[in-house]
Amino acid sequence: MTVLFEVLATHGEARLGRLTTPHGAVATPAFMPVATLGAVKGVSPQELTAAGASIMLSNLYHLALRPGIDVVERLGGLHAFTGWDGPLLTDSGGFQVWSLGALRKVDDGGVTFRSHLDGSTLRFTPEGVVALQERMGVDVAMVLDECPPWPVSREAAAAAWRRTLGWARRARAARRAQNGGGGVGGLFGIVQGSVFRDLREQAAREVAELGFDGYAIGGVSVGEPMAERRAVVAWTAPALPAGKPRYLMGVGTPQDIAHAVQHGVDLFDCVLPSRNARHGVLFTRTGVLKIKNARFRDDPRPLDPACGCPACARTSRAFLHHLVRAGDLTGAVLATLHNLRYYLDFMAELRQAITLGTLTELAESLATRSAGDDPGPNDPLEQRST
């Protein structure tokens, strides 16, 4: 089977949906925790399920470098390798390769880059990255794209889009050839076009004509201001086919996610909850807590009394303060479990709000939630797994 997407209810442009994959169904809008090397840092597959995750994201780029796709394939694919038995999506590596700067060289045939680990040379082609993801048996594979930096000229953005579209066509053809038109899992196309409205709308039309199983908005969270990012989402999401899932790559804060859901986005991934957790920046229903702050030294309250994560169920802000300041591993683990639970609970709230027709009120309430501390580390490179 491939993937199947159903829209179960709508509220304005927002959609409540179900993405059915070979490894199970995902209620959308959904957040995909980021497991760069096959695991969310500090979290076992069992704990990820317990936190409420229904789909996990991993990175072709990182897995290709280490342990290598051959190893993953010999071990029975990415599900067997990681122990995560639910739906799995892999990013194609376009963003990571772009982040390498001088270590990579793009041509029309693909991208050649040096491993940031050992300096060895690798090459990704549109056909190759489809094949690598198929060999890992993922539920959703992403096409190879060229992710332009921000800011970028209109000409450069348009040129990058022409190349990405050509790659998308080749990826689609490779998929058909390899799988007799079917194949396990789905393949998603990616829209680029930087912050240029006509380019984004054109890109959405052109990639949709190729007939993918879903469509991603790429090229955001690359340093652009929030207003630009939100404009890109507001232009692009409605221009994508209504019957297919829409995935906003590498975004973002709860506020960004609520905004995108209001414009019809269904899938998200971001390292923000897990990376911020390791730095002691914790999301709660009453604001963001920088847990290392001295005012939490004696605070007996749970991080968030409405949260059911292992940290909130048993311990206090004071204990997290103590462990995170001391650099104790358990501090990173408990903080990560908390932030993931917060994000996954938040997605459930968004889904409920679509059903109830209260999405606007929920989005507006987020302003209150962040009235505590400021959100802390939030530059784009903190959001994407580079």
Next chain:
Amino acid sequence: MTVLFEVLATHGEARLGRLTTPHGAVATPAFMPVATLGAVKGVSPQELTAAGASIMLSNLYHLALRPGIDVVERLGGLHAFTGWDGPLLTDSGGFQVWSLGALRKVDDGGVTFRSHLDGSTLRFTPEGVVALQERMGVDVAMVLDECPPWPVSREAAAAAWRRTLGWARRARAARRAQNGGGGVGGLFGIVQGSVFRDLREQAAREVAELGFDGYAIGGVSVGEPMAERRAVVAWTAPALPAGKPRYLMGVGTPQDIAHAVQHGVDLFDCVLPSRNARHGVLFTRTGVLKIKNARFRDDPRPLDPACGCPACARTSRAFLHHLVRAGDLTGAVLATLHNLRYYLDFMAELRQAITLGTLTELAESLATRSAGDDPGPNDPLEQRST
């Protein structure tokens, strides 16, 4: 209530027992995972329970430095602070203070030392450490002792013992005075005497006369050869009161534990399973695995097919190899959960073997278990939490 110990069955000198504390009962022989700062590194209280732990050990010395006993007390004691709701034992800090070398100065009244964190000066007295542990509400407190190094002269060992005995007398009196003879939790005395048989036997008699709730064998795992350590256990354990629990501090390998159980020891603690896990040294029923070794790169088997830990239930040696080599946090977490489960399962095997009368066979089978790799990091400072 204080603590209550019952011997339920014996096999030779080995005992099957039950230690009942204000926070629950512990089946002995038992292993106490080490939670230096209040948590076993990388492990939530819930996961510690799931691994099979019934009692956790923490360190007065470390908690006194950070976050400070005042903080722990204000937050409702060490159980409320850490979220561990089962039995809790704290070490008094004698061993840690001894490890400070030039940073500490012992006199007959107690020990003065510099914090290894900020250089501030602290003083532990026999009465003070009892009071600090009582304020944290622990189930079992340990007396302050002087832990001589190895090797040490007979004269120095005897002098250290005279001082430790005086401190034990003062601790016992402090306990009576503060609690009207009762008190919550129990207080254990500690036998020292280095590797001198007559000193150890004399120390066991003298400390027993003071009437503690249990007795520890201290001053081992300080660099002495295995044969010396085992001789100390074989001399000292049988010389302690049969009706009270016996605790061998900071030991050790499964082989050392089996040996001590055969000589009537009931309680153990050691950082070996957790610290070795973080270095990729993993215990299994067929030998010790150094998981970073290249031969595990493609090994699809669980670490130990007979283990029910989160790593063995879902993942492979190859995945642990990948994560531990990459320094991914999840590698440390899964490895720690595995080694703890191994130790706690092993204690259950020992208890069953006492019941069945098969302890000798079990101890002999351990030689086979370590036929794989050698046990890896196992110097004394790797075993004790300094």
